Amino acid sequence: MTLDFEPVNDLTGPGEAKTNLDVLARLFPDAVVDGTVDVDVLRDLLGDDAAPSSAEAFGLRWPGMAEARRLSTLPATSTLLPKPEESVDWDTTHNIVVEGDNLVSCASS
Numbered sequence: 001m002t003l004d005f006e007p008v009n010d011l012t013g014p015g016e017a018k019t020n021l022d023v024l025a026r027l028f029p030d031a032v033v034d035g036t037v038d039v040d041v042l043r044d045l046l047g048d049d050a051a052p053s054s055a056e057a058f059g060l061r062w063p064g065m066a067e068a069r070r071l072s073t074l075p076a077t078s079t080l081l082p083k084p085e086e087s088v089d090w091d092t093t094h095n096i097v098v099e100g101d102n103l104v105s106c107a108s109s
Contacts, residue, residue, distance in 0.1 A: 017073035 024042070025032035031042035043050040080098060084090040 020073070 021032065021035070021037065024037055028042055028045050031038050031045055039053075043053075082090075082094075082096050087093075087095070
């Protein structure tokens with residue numbers, strides 16, 4: 001069995017940040033003004049379910065977390081493709097192992 005995959009060349013998608021903004025604008029129109037989120041208005045609209053900006057909480061944190069979160073909202077710049085020739089029993093299993101970093105598209109120079 002031979003599978004042919006075409007690389008994805010169109011990287012003009014809006015990215016997750018734009019999609020998230022559109023969802024927020026639809027759910028909380030008063031909190032989105034001129035394409036930006038007014039966090040204080042959003043916090044008011046959420047009421048008691050919104051944590052104050054200075055709230056302490058448990059969670060996983062690491063140096064570079066803010067940058068990683070920002071990068072995760074950008075459109076993807078890579079395509080995952082299966083490699084049947086490097087697989088074991090590809091014709092019968094079609095199992096795929098994905099190996100790599102969470103942020104493969106990080107810019108490096």
